[in-house]
Amino acid sequence: MNDEAKTDALLEVKELSVSFATDEGEVDALDAVNFDVKHGQTLGLVGESGCGKSVTALSVMRLLPRPIGKITGGRIHFSGMDLLKLTPDEMRQIRGNEIGMIFQEPMNALNPVRTIGDQISESFLLHQNITPKEAWEKSIDMLEDVGIPAPENRVFEYPHQLSGGMRQRIVIAIALACKPKLVIADEPTTALDVTVQSQILDLLQSMKERLGSSVLLITHDLGVIAETCDEVCVMYAGRVVERASTVDLFANPIHAYTRGLLSSIPRLDGIPKTVLSTIDGMVPSLSELNKGCRFAPRSGLEHSDEQLALRPPFTEVNPGHWVEACPVCTTL
């Protein structure tokens, strides 16, 4: 794990497609999504609500709601295994052990009627061959690692006795208990205050470095991306429209959607009271998507019929900088 020279990916998602059965028929929540998370790196998935970021995370964990959500194509390779070919039992061995997940709303992710200690011990008892007493001891250590004061007392407490930031620390402790190779964090700080957010991001960063894990971070906050990620995928309407290293993406955004997203956030160093640039319209509903460039209706740019009907190829424009190359929406 500490092998720095290792450049091959820990998680490789290839042409992943997911569809949901709804009242309006089958809709594609993900349409041939490609990305990989490299060893020891943090990959950010950013986009607006409904773009498929959380569906991506759930697909990797094989936790899509059944029977309405279905993986219709593609492969998910995780440290040499094809996750889509595993049996439910084998998958349970991976979840919480080799892939840990941190959820957005810590109050909903924790069991309200069991103690903190019970909930952390559970990971150890399921995945390691140890006694309940040892698991309990390890839980206390884990709480200390995630910065909870007086852990030997806290293990007996219930989630409602803790503040939002503390609860999120517990969720992180559970996710990292078995030293997973990959941590999926789905909007881990959205429900928290900025000051607590910076504590949690800092904790996540230091835990990641200590365990040598990789992180797949899902967020809608470009500020969080800029401060924590090595690489970014920008998602729009079920597709990755742009993928690049964080520095590259912010310095040289190519897709019109990425540029729109970056320019629409108010900045601390911006000129106050000026008109903010916006992206027209709203996030499209998944049932009314066209086959071609999906950003076309909001881009305010003229697209030909062919461009609306054919999916633009995902091309590497600069080394490591990929974009869905719609000739109208990209500036090359």
Add this chain to the structure above:
Amino acid sequence: MHNTMTDREKLLEIEDLRVHFPVRGGVFRRAVGACKAVDGVSLSLKKGQTLGLVGESGCGKSTLAKAVVKLVEPTSGSIRFKNQKVTQSEDQINFRKSVQMVFQDPAESLNSRMTVGSIIGEALEVHKIGDKSERQGRVEQLLKQVGLSKSTSRRYPFEFSGGQRQRIGIARALALKPELLVLDEPVSALDVSVQSQVLNLLMDLQTELQLTYLLIAHDLAVVKHVSDIIAVMYLGKIVELGPAEELYSNPIHAYTKALISAIPIPDPSRKRKKVIIPGEVPSPINPPAGCAFGHRINHPLYQESIDGKFQFMAVGRDHWVLECPCCV
């Protein structure tokens, strides 16, 4: 931006406002303590200005907003609106008309069983303004003002996206031609691209209708973009108050500094030295004896702040900070 400020009338004046909620306990549910949600806040707001109120959750900003629109009764202190005391205003109806509120979550603040037209028109009906067709005309005018089409008035809230719903919430607040709008986290439930649309709308409406805003938000970049003055609140008290630009470029209070440094900046090339504040806002039921923030960061001078009565002092033009041995 500030050139016309001096000759503008003071629209809202809050003086030493306290809102304490009783904490009940025991068999007879007697009050055994007080939750000091707002504890001695003084503010004033001139016509046409935007005052941004920032702070972490639990600092009392929403309670302050509710006290301003008279949804909670203050324990002590006074709120004056156009030089009239609100706390005992005989002219309540006029006050209610001129101060309106926009809520955080548009999905929850719109009645899902009412059409958009009746949601917006309800206030007109309550205040018996115009006849039916006049009211309908006003609703259509309001919808146009917030960028929605006339036909929306017959539809229901669930048919709209978050951004559109927030526009409906704004149209409803504007129905009675208010002078002051209290905006409680108006964009925090929205996506980034939609958020900027709503912020632009709010800024346009302010110039067009000469509205005064009391904006509550936790996103400091948003607050800074639209506000003239910013007040930083911590545990029921305002710790720093100043012109937006000044407060960001030259924060004095340790809490303001920490809060600004905690904002993630969307620019990976700028690696900043972050000040990470440990802990969280203490409970207002049992606050520390001295400076609440000094206590949180375990400041060496904390002991000196115990039992001190600290005043607001001016540190620059219109820039005020709560005096404190450990934080200033």
